[in-house]
Amino acid sequence: MMKKAVVLYSGGLDSTTCLAIAKEQGFTPYALSFNYGQRHAVELEKAREYAPLIGAANHLVIDIDMRLVGGSALTADIEVPKDAAQDHGIPITYVPARNTIFLSFALGWAEVLGAGNIFIGVNALDYSGYPDCRPEFIRAFQTLANLATKAGVEGQDYRIQAPLIDLTKGEIIRRGLDLGVDYRLTHSCYDPTPAGLSCGHCDSCRLRLKGFAEINQEDPLTYAA
């Protein structure tokens, strides 16, 4: 019997690569997404469309009530930064305790499924800005997971896997291409056109394009003119 893994899945480049890595390790991936009032709701539509195409055994979208955490550009009515990389400090797209909340739900689902592994696609590019993307955070959550659950107490050894954590965007893409990931089935843009085309100018698009350029590959997505 195949082992199950829960994969935090946004429909984006990183989490799609992460899901491919889970499959490579022999896991049946259960994809988990969140609807937390993000402005880029097209992301969720794309995730629903792509999840079965990339091999998720199941795809669950959990509604998260994020009223308590205002002040983020991804949920509130604040303009998304354009062509202005935020190299210093914590970006305004930070949502307090977001990955803690996401991993908590993933842990609940993992326990119900009998899955011992949870994959999360955080990487080095994030953790200068987001404290909940750092290796020490991931380790602390793994410790917690084994104390928090009936399964953990009864001998399940939970592992929180963050296989992209040391990789640059280019290295992530190379890894994915080696595994046969079709990057047309990923979505990154924070501010797509009404037709769903990526803008090519938001931080997320720029990081993605830079990643492809870094390894001399062409991004297969179509961008708005």
Place this chain on the structure above:
Amino acid sequence: MMKKAVVLYSGGLDSTTCLAIAKEQGFTPYALSFNYGQRHAVELEKAREYAPLIGAANHLVIDIDMRLVGGSALTADIEVPKDAAQDHGIPITYVPARNTIFLSFALGWAEVLGAGNIFIGVNALDYSGYPDCRPEFIRAFQTLANLATKAGVEGQDYRIQAPLIDLTKGEIIRRGLDLGVDYRLTHSCYDPTPAGLSCGHCDSCRLRLKGFAEINQEDPLTYAA
């Protein structure tokens, strides 16, 4: 200026006592409840009614999408055990990762409020059954909290306070009475009558009544005949 604390608050005896302890320590309490599809929805109505009466500066009820965690008597269509104490093993009212999820939201709100303390009313009676009520779980979450947040990274020292953790039900009630808690403004029953009266027979009612008996006090609640 008064320091703020987030208090996980169900409207029950334990969390109400916990809120009184937070006030005694000089904190302004911000009460946080969850709507997770519990069958005893009257609990939430009571919590909304009581929160301002017991001195909460604000009361937030967060909707939690618990579809992923089926199989619990509190959310699914399983009969609530009556007059049959579950002394062994983990009770069927266990919801996977529940306290992890609750504390994650509390942490998000604490960061937004600038609160450094989170109070949770778990106690010794729970932790034989619920792994996420044990001291080692609370400590692990505190470690996580300080790694997970912008505030933690920038020097906020989060404390997860579980002041009831060593107390019996009787000791909790005595502590509350000493602090002036009015236990008419608490609700415990898992299976109240349509009029909102406590049944007196479910595990939660029986524990409560045993607690009052333990210290030779009378429970001020009115019970169904």
